[in-house]
Amino acid sequence: MSLSRQLTNPLTLIALAVIGMVVIDAMLLGLFQPLENFFGDRMLRIHAAEQIPDPDIVIVDIDEHSLAEMAAEVGRFPWPRSVHAELVEGIARQQPRAIIFDILFSDPDLMRLEGDDYLAEVLSRESHMFLPMLRLTDGNDAGGLSLGEHGRRLGIMAGKAAVEDARVAMVLPLPALIKQGHLGAINFLEDEDGVGRRYAIDIDAYGWSIPSLPATVSRALNYPVPDQENIQLSWRGERLSYRRIPYADLYQDLQLQRSQRPINELRDKIVIIGSTATGLVDLRVTPIDNAYPAVEILATAIDNLKRGDYLRSVPKWISPLLAVLMVLLFLFGFRRLHSPLKVGFRLALFTPLLMVAAYVALDSYRLQLPLFAPLAYSWLFFVAAALYSYLNELRARQRSIAIFNRFLDPRVVGELVDHGETVFDMRGEKREVTVLFSDIRGFTTLSEQSTPEQIVALLNDYFSRQVKVIFHHGGTVDKFIGDAIMAFWGAPVDDPDQAVHAVTAALEMSEALLAFRESLGESGTEFDIGIGIHTGPAVVGFIGSENRLDYTAIGDTVNLASRIEGQTKGRCRVLVSEETRQRCGELFDFHDHGSYKVKGRAQEVRLYEPRRS
Incomplete structure (x- = not known):
């Protein structure tokens, strides 16, 4: 093509x-992006179910139980900062690798300022304390923090294209706490559909890089941090899969003279203090759950950086x-x-x-x-x-049926079409066929006594009877030539008994002729036919133009069948060739009419008249 x-x-x-x-x-x-996200999230959930959270990451959880237990002792949340200071003191004694707050201490506790001082004092003694800050993306940057003046002290580094006088709207911990702790942003990154699948590494602000809290922790603990804006999170299990210790249980145990908990359960652990309580509304939409605790997202990001197994996205x-x-x-x-x-x-x-x-x-x-x-x-x-x-x-199929129906028995048409045969599959091939020619005798006298309309009706009646016989015996009607019929056997459907079927059809056509003559009365006494049959090779297939295709047979076999039909005049109604007679075996009685010279043949042709045995 x-x-x-x-x-x-x-x-x-x-x-x-x-x-x-x-x-x-x-x-x-x-x-397709929403559906891409949907199916991608389903796969992430399946994958996450098989992943085990890092056992060295422990969440001290401000859960519903802790809120209820602590209410009677220290009041409703938010609790005095002194409570957090006491907790940090107790955890620090176990020598964890890092203590991370997922709580923004951005405003002073005006009713209990001594608690702020106590927390600042405790944090000043710990070298691996980490506190969160927040970049306000919808804030008024013009009135925000001067990065040139304060950025480096907060861990915000200037890039090559940094604007020195840039200002950024941020929520920061109390100044006393900033002096002592490592800082990192805890901004929630959500995609266009509102689902968080990534965590920032560094947030760009006018050429300055604001580190995220997981990145700050990882750099301090010497974990490799990729040089990219964010990572796609590899989730661990379902929500609440990380090891959690209720805040109240740990705090109350630390107040005892003799601890009831394991002495060094937090030794060399990465301890994150945060909340999973629904009432504190620190929940986010993620591929794993629509109410996923933000503290577990933080834990997941640190876990990914620690192991280096965050997801890689393709371009x-x-x-x-x-x-x-x-x-x-x-x-x-x-x-x-x-x-x-x-x-x-x-x-x-x-x-x-x-x-x-x-x-x-x-x-x-x-x-x-x-x-x-x-x-x-x-x-x-x-x-x-x-x-x-x-x-x-x-x-x-419809076109093939329409064309096939012109020359084949409808039952054969159905068989061909069911096997997927079309007019385009039968363009031409050499096959052995048995060709039958039938021509009308004595039609001139009858036509002179009839009107054109009567002649057409008479021929249609005659052809319908004869075609029915041909179809009954599996023949293919090639064409009508004036008042003659050409048919053949052996194509398009293979027929090993094609000669027998053709001769049988010829004999029944002769009988059908007698019935037709009776229907004509005296006017049909001279109406007769001659039938010639020959078996041999021929090219068969659809021949014609794109708009007009006919299934036909061409070749010497066809010409000889036509010549044999011409030899029936004055002799008998049906004559067959030697080749056809041999293929019929002993199924018929054949009367030998001798050899005759026919047009287009140098050698004489021996002809036989078939009769029923």
Whole structure:
């Protein structure tokens, strides 16, 4: 097929239309992104269920139980800062690797200022204390913190393009606490659908890098920190999967003279003090849960950096490229297999295999592949191409039925069409056939006594009777030539007994003639026919133009059958050749009429008259 015909092929046009949708969607619309996120999140949940949180990360949890237990002793939350100071003192005695607050101490406790001083004093003695801050993205930066003046003291580093007089709106811990602790931002990064899948490493602000709290902790503990803006989180289990110690239980135990808890349960641990209580509304939407505690998101980010197993995202152009390649692959499949069912089976098999491959990439390489859009576009192309193929096949089937019905028994037509044969499958082939020619005798006298309308009606009646006989014996009606009939056996359906069927049909056509003559009365006494039959090779198939195709047989066999029919005049009604007689065996009595010279043949032809045994 030439390139121009390939490009204008309907299946190619469907593929190009789908590819156009891929490009437009990738550049402008993002129609499949919500579904990509949905299925990606489902895979993340499945993967997370098999992941074990780092046992060295422990959350001291301000949970519902702690809020109730502490209410009678220190009042409702927020508790005095002295309570947190006492807790830190007790934890520090066990020599943890780090103590991290997921609580913003941004405002002074005006009713209990001594508590703020006590907390500042305790933090000043600890070298591995970490406190959160918050970058206000919707704040008034113009009235915010001067980065040139205070940024470096907060751990905010200037990049090459840093604006020296830049100001940033931020929520910071109390100044007394800033002096003692390492700081990091705890901004929640959410995608366009409101789901948090990533955690910041460094937040850019006018060329300054504001470190996140997980990044600050990791750098202080000498964990490798990637040189990128954020990481895609690799989740661990369901919500509340990290080891948690209720705040109240730990605090109350530390007040005892003799601890009831293990003496060094927090030794060398990374301790995060935060809340999972629903009432404190520190919950976020994540792929794992719609109410995921922010403190566990922080724990997950530190866990990922500690192990270095955060997820890697592929470039955005990978998804549309994969979609285009898959559409082209299945376009090739349609052209190669010529069967929507076979292509659909391969696509149905390919879909789960690709999902398994995506899961293996996620589990083994921490690589999240965007596969929904490529699969969706592949199925879209398949449905459109399969629908076109079905409608095209339906049209071809209907056309084939209409054409086949002109020269075949409807039962044979059904068999051919059910096997998928079309007019395009039978363009021409050499086969052995048995050709029958039948011509009318004595028709001139009858036509002189009838009107044109009567002649047409008479011929239609006669042809209908004879075609019925031919069809009954499996013959193919080639054409009507004036008042003559040409038929053959052996194509398009193979017939090993083609000669027997052709001779039987000729004898029944003779009998049908007698019945037809009786219907004509005295006017039909001179109405007769001659039938000639010959068996031999011929080229059979559809011949004609695009708008007019006829299934016919051509060759010397056809010409000889016609000449034999001409020899019946004055001799008998049916004559067959030596080749046909031999293929009939002993099923008929054949009367030998001798050899005759026929036009177009140098050698004489021996002819026989068949009679029923």
